[in-house]
Amino acid sequence: MSLATSFAANTKRPFFTEEHALFQKSLRKFLQKEAEPYFEEWEKEGRVPREFWKKVGDNGFLCQWFDEEYGGLGVDFGFSAILAEEFERIGSGMTGFPTHCDVIAPYISSFGTEHQKKKYLPKFLTAEMISAVAMTEPGAGSDLSSMKTTAIKQDDHYILNGSKTFITNGTQADVFIVACKTDPQAVPVHKGVSLLIVEKNSPGFSVARKLDKVGLRSSDTAELFFDNVIVPAENLLGEEGKGFTYLMQKLQQERILTAITAQVAAEDMLQLTIDYIKEREAFGKKISKFQNTQFTIAEIATEIQLGRTFVDQLIMRHIAGEDIVTEVSMAKYWVTEMAKRTSGKCMQLHGGYGYMEEYKIARRYRDIPVYCIFAGANEIMKKIIAKNMGL
Numbered sequence: 498m499s500l501a502t503s504f505a506a507n508t509k510r511p512f513f514t515e516e517h518a519l520f521q522k523s524l525r526k527f528l529q530k531e532a533e534p535y536f537e538e539w540e541k542e543g544r545v546p547r548e549f550w551k552k553v554g555d556n557g558f559l560c561q562w563f564d565e566e567y568g569g570l571g572v573d574f575g576f577s578a579i580l581a582e583e584f585e586r587i588g589s590g591m592t593g594f595p596t597h598c599d600v601i602a603p604y605i606s607s608f609g610t611e612h613q614k615k616k617y618l619p620k621f622l623t624a625e626m627i628s629a630v631a632m633t634e635p636g637a638g639s640d641l642s643s644m645k646t647t648a649i650k651q652d653d654h655y656i657l658n659g660s661k662t663f664i665t666n667g668t669q670a671d672v673f674i675v676a677c678k679t680d681p682q683a684v685p686v687h688k689g690v691s692l693l694i695v696e697k698n699s700p701g702f703s704v705a706r707k708l709d710k711v712g713l714r715s716s717d718t719a720e721l722f723f724d725n726v727i728v729p730a731e732n733l734l735g736e737e738g739k740g741f742t743y744l745m746q747k748l749q750q751e752r753i754l755t756a757i758t759a760q761v762a763a764e765d766m767l768q769l770t771i772d773y774i775k776e777r778e779a780f781g782k783k784i785s786k787f788q789n790t791q792f793t794i795a796e797i798a799t800e801i802q803l804g805r806t807f808v809d810q811l812i813m814r815h816i817a818g819e820d821i822v823t824e825v826s827m828a829k830y831w832v833t834e835m836a837k838r839t840s841g842k843c844m845q846l847h848g849g850y851g852y853m854e855e856y857k858i859a860r861r862y863r864d865i866p867v868y869c870i871f872a873g874a875n876e877i878m879k880k881i882i883a884k885n886m887g888l
């Protein structure tokens with residue numbers, strides 16, 4: 498077994514139990530049959546079909562960490578890590594699945610009322626409902642607290658106005674967690690932020706535009722518009738004015754998932770490249786026999802091994818419930834940049850074929866840069882690291 502394959506197939510990872518290995522095996526088998534043969538088509542269409550979402554849900558792969566009363570098995574984060582990894586192996590455009598299960602559902606699970614949990618979680622698990630989280634606005638990304646979307650309370654409801662952009666699952670979602678200002682005059686400003694659950698059929702809500710992206714083409718990303726949307730007061734998530742704190746609490750998990758998926762992408766790129774250089778010949782020998790090729794592969798493999806060790810250690814610490822915001826910020830920044838470096842080196846070793854869409858490395862090269870941007874841009878990760886170092 499090659500080094501790169503051994504990363505991908507490794508069942509001896511530090512957090513793995515027999516159950517994790519079984520889950521990985523069955524999900525991988527399912528995706529190889531139900532997703533891999535169709536993925537190129539979905540990339541061209543710019544979306545993963547709803548029927549496939551349903552199939553994943555019906556087979557019990559989604560949200561296994563939910564408590565039993567909401568249909569789950571109460572399993573640990575290791576299962577979420579595996580889910581993110583296996584979808585990433587198919588392609589980065591599958592990012593909507595871990596986002597739905599392990600970025601969005603946790604908001605409802607942690608801060609929702611019993612009524613909200615009963616209403617949404619069982620349907621998230623079966624993919625009867627797809628979810629999205631809407632924080633970013635055209636004028637507010639990294640500087641989220643400057644968001645302009647407002648929700649002003651009147652009697653038993655809020656009137657929501659504003660717009661959001663770059664929202665993953667945006668065109669297909671049924672339920673949106675929307676970050677908005679319920680107190681636009683609050684000082685400091687982040688104390689005016691709340692989270693509302695908005696359903697897609699609410700009058701005044703519209704998907705303004707499906708965005709045309711460089712990569713992650715099968716992941717639908719949209720701009721949303723709220724024009725005097727009436728949101729029942731009971732759709733407030735948690736307490737008014739605590740929205741920013743809730744977002745900060747959940748970002749550790751979103752960022753570790755980004756590091757996990759970037760790591761898998763890098764491992765896949767290495768494997769693709771090893772396969773290619775062992776076949777392709779120039780000047781009468783295999784490309785793999787040139788010293789430059791070997792040194793480049795050795796460098797990539799070393800960085801990948803460092804990333805894998807770091808990421809798996811953080812998965813274990815996250816499962817243990819440790820506060821590892823600083824380390825997760827380091828992993829999010831370092832692993833995503835490592836994967837981006839890897840994509841350039843791997844494309845170079847493919848020569849002209851690497852620039853052709855029919856070679857998977859071309860798609861990986863297009864997909865990976867956004868990992869350095871979303872879930873908090875890498876510059877923001879460095880800000881957090883420096884701040885937590887007391888600087």
Ligand SMILES: Cc1cc2nc3c(=O)[nH]c(=O)nc-3n(C[C@H](O)[C@H](O)[C@H](O)COP(=O)(O)OP(=O)(O)OC[C@H]3O[C@@H](n4cnc5c(N)ncnc54)[C@H](O)[C@@H]3O)c2cc1C
Pocket residue numbers: 629630631632633636637638639640662663664665666710713718867870871872873874875876877880
């Ligand atoms: C494909 C995709 C999917 C996404 N999905 C979602 C989603 O589902 N929900 C959601 O709410 N958002 C989503 N986003 C938005 C994403 O989180 C933001 O794009 C990201 O937070 C950066 O914000 P911005 O694009 O406004 O960039 P800006 O904040 O305008 O930043 C531009 C540049 O300036 C740098 N910068 C900003 N502030 C500082 C600083 N203080 N110091 C140094 N440098 C700084 C940034 O690092 C970046 O390089 C998605 C984005 C993409 C591209």
